Amino acid sequence: MSAPARTPAGAPGSLTGPGSSGGVGTDAARPDGTLKVRGEFAYGSDLWMEDMLWGTTLRSPHPYARIRSIDVGPALAVPGVRAVLTSDDVPGAKVYGLELADQPVLAVDVVRYQGEPVALVAADHPETARLAAARIVVDYEVWEPVTDARTALGHPRWNQVHDGTAQVTELSRESAHLHPEGNLVRHLKVRRGDPAPTADVVVVGEYEVGMQDQAFLGPESGLAVPAEDGGVELYVATQWLHVDQRQICAALGLAPEQVRLTLAGVGGAFGGREDLSMHVHACLLALRTGRPVKMSYNREESFFGHVHRHPATMRYEHGATRDGDLVYVRAAIYFDGGAYASSTPAVVGNGGTMGIGPYVVPNVHVDCFGAYTNNPPCGAMRGFGSVQTAFAYESQMDALAAELGMDPVELRCRNAMEQGSEAITGQVVDSPAPVVELLRRLEAMPLPEPAPDDLRHRPGGVSNTTHGEGVRRGVGYAVAYKNVGFSEGFDDYSTARVRLEVVGGEPTVTVHTAAAEVGQGLVTVEQQIARTELGVDRVVVAPKDTAVGSAGSTSASRQTYVTGGAVKAACEAVRARVLERAAGVTGRPAAQLRLFDGAVVGEGLELPLAEVLGDDAVEETLEWRHRPTEAIDPETGQGFAHVQYAFSAHRAVVDVDTELGLIKVVEMACTQDVGKAINPQAVVGQIQGGTAQGLGLAVMEEILIRDGRVQNPSFTDYLIPTILDMPPMRIEILEYADPHAPYGLRGVGEAPNISSGPAVLAAIRAATGLPLTRVPVRPEHITGV
Amino acid sequence: MRFLQPTTWAEALEAKTVHPDAVAIAGGTDVMVAVNFGRLRPAALLDLTRVGELQEWGTEDGVVRLGAGVPYARVITELGDRLPGLAMASRTIGSPQIRNRGTVGGNLATASPAGDAHPALLAADAEVEVASVRGTRTIPISDFYRGVKRSALAADELIAAVRIRPPSGPQQYSKIGTRNAMVIAVAAFGLALHPDRRAVGTGIGSAAPTPRRATAAEDFLAGELASAGLWESRAELPATTAARFGELVASAAAPIDDVRGTAAYRVHALSVMARRTLGWAWTEYRTSKEV
């Protein structure tokens, strides 16, 4: 290991925080909060070095084309340009990927989506780099793109649902095979019970979910600094340093010791930073020029620079008895994975294994497909495969309730999963599953008053479209569940290094993990756990980097569980050693001692840590795993696939201007079981933020694609909710401990993102009486023109 | 790129004559977006924010002369009573930060069919005062828009002001967006009742290559109001009249399908907005004191 030659302005330092303390279960303050409100917290885009260059990316204008030739000469001729690179300049593996290595670092012969990186430029000024990139001459032979998942798979009909088996017939056209193995990324089957069930009442529905963007506010950015050992230091805003490192090493042909990553400040992530963006590119340019290279996407490039949420088309058939007991569910789910695999296999895993919602159904037949197309690559986004299906299965539950003449909440409660139930994978739910209580608590909450006489409370807001005309109110409910952590046998672990020492007379704990803080507050949680376990108020969070082992991804609602578990375990190991030392000093058995308020305490004993430790530091580094999951059976989808489920429910109240199709969400109410709220304020923040993203997908957010081309890569036309679109919320948090998890906690971040959108959709349906089978709901869907 | 920064109107006109390819910039809410994304690389930027004359408004012969550089925020706070339709439109524009910078002059110069001020200016029969070293001329607002993002402004001309006669009757403005704030109009409609001259003014936004009036609707409504003596009686407006007015407004549109909405929806929405705004305006007229 060699130290970096120089440290950029904005390189992260250790976090201690404002001195406000608190252990597990308190609203402890963020250690990075003061830096953030002072404008001193450095995000990837804030990194700066005196002699740094600016990198830029030339991207394909075509969704599908063969590259006949690339002429970089005109770009190199621009004064101020220091390097121009193409795939020929990638020294190692030309392709990378989270699960399947199929995505070129820079396009090799073929581009498969609009915006695919083709060449790189480093220059003295961003304008120079942009100008030079525009002068690179790429000769394309443009091909006809494949832009529909079912077409890509050769599934003209929903025949999988009825024929029982998938007949995957590839397209005949040569160029229609986007990848050598064909266009199928994954086909997941769930088969359970009677293959040909019948029921008194059957409802069939087809649903569609548009492509959502994570729309994190801090665009992709980072700074690569060449090191004297021939390696590179990369400061980058990301979600999983070690999976980045693995892919960067492969592309650069360097050893892990030579590629050292440090987490720069992350301006939100939501799944969109799990794949590489500018990581390898900046390193390539830095190594080529011998100068630090900064790359920072603008908003337009950001829309092409990361994967999106998979759009989905889904067909569901629900059969029930007259009394409302679910007899069977059949579902065909198609995820459009776009041009490269990214995390499509795992998204298909979630979509299939949890595809009917938190209900108990004896007979299940689910086919879930992920396909390659020439649309933008899709991968991780908060809710990961469960957001899409929840729109479908919850819409089906409402349709079934209507068909049965039953209250929709009643129908849900009647069929709800509970502890001890079998999921459709056959997995027994072995911790609390309070689906019924979540729904009943929502029902018991008071409903909001009619909107006051103020434009800002009406559909359309200050745009003055209604003074009450055409406005009808609707109420809708939805409940959802989501796996926490990585599933299907993945070795899901985190590494924590914890050191206890006395610094300047004050007992101090240093927690070092590689777990990405993306805004959710993991750094706070790490401090809280250390305080609780070691009885020490001052906890320093070391910068997140690859000098410590992998923490796994900041995704799947898993970090508080898994890295929290690792920090807890490392603290316990440190504590055991300290208490052993104290036992030696005091002659008391370690079992009778504990750590509290900076001291070793026991019956009639209080020994300051300074006296136990002296100048020594006690440090432990360990890997911690949650209990293992297992791969599911490829033919039946049965198996212990998921380590934990998170449950949430929403009630939405909306006012709809039925004549103009405009929507004002009046109130969102949410109930969620979090097992144990490690930081209640942060838990509420996750629920509020997740709710907003679900609401956004329900009523406004969609990347519009036409012929493989993105139509709205800007915040002018890709709309996310403003503060005038988000209503007040009522939130009730349940804490039913999961006995398998640290402190009994459940992952929090994703569930509320899943149940909020379907509740909004249900409320709009209630207000309008329309079936509304596609999200986001557009005004045209409501007005019918 | 050059950066020209005149401090007087005469200097500004001189600069535009010498540099006809200079792009005028005031609030920057259109120009800088294009510059930031590499879509605009003019030979020069002509900054008008130092020209004091442009930052003022006043009244001349009963007509409000609104300097081209007065930001929307001031239209809302200072001119809500004199220019109610334009103030309502201004409130729908972007965010407070945008309204602190963006100007009516800039909206006109960009001449986007989606510009929020246009329907209000059309309904109010505004006039655009433009100038060059050759002199000053006044263009009726209906003649100002010449195509998608094209106007009657010559290469050496700058917009000095808009002139708007304060209302003799109610004005309304309504705009469709798929979010409750911060939206480019999917469609917009401005309405002005002019009881002093027994006339009706309209303006349509985001529903044709240019902002435009719905003249058939104006004529129809003025005719109905006159023939039924409604200007004088202030009686209730027949629902059929309001509905027909909405249809005629919609039929004046020539919209397209785009990412923000379909042509069919735009037509539908215009008919609804026209009917509703007429209802609100007529109610205001009926309940207001005779003057």
Added chain:
Amino acid sequence: MRLTCTVNGSAQQVDDVWEGESLLYVLRERMGLPGSKNACEQGECGSCTVYLDGVPVCSCLVAAGQAEGRAIGTVEGMGSEETLHPVQQAFLDAGAVQCGFCTPGLLVATDDLVTRSLAAGAPPADAEIREALAGNLCRCTGYEKILDAVKLAAQRMAAPTTGAPR
């Protein structure tokens, strides 16, 4: 070109500014003040909000040369090392900061709103807060805690003695 202006009360002068640069770029890349954030560069998100002669604007839409001779206020000028500005403290106390990327712009916009409202005699009502902050996008919080923070700040700024010290 050369640009001379006042930022957070200090005179600043930078050379070799390209005429197409925005005030945001100059602040971030030339003056060492990256507190104002670049999230959209088209006035849709408010992350780059600064005071320009006392008026909140999107600095991404101000051409660098337009700032010549002007007084600019950024998040770096709010509060001090020792004592946070009441708006900053309120955002922390209310839990309104997650990733924090929108925070600098929101702090400036909130300070403007609260200051104007209190000068006019009353703290801002919920609907006013929502309308005033509609141009500041936040992707993390769902805005509820931001609303709480604005109200908390207004309460403390109306009665400064009750403001919690840092």
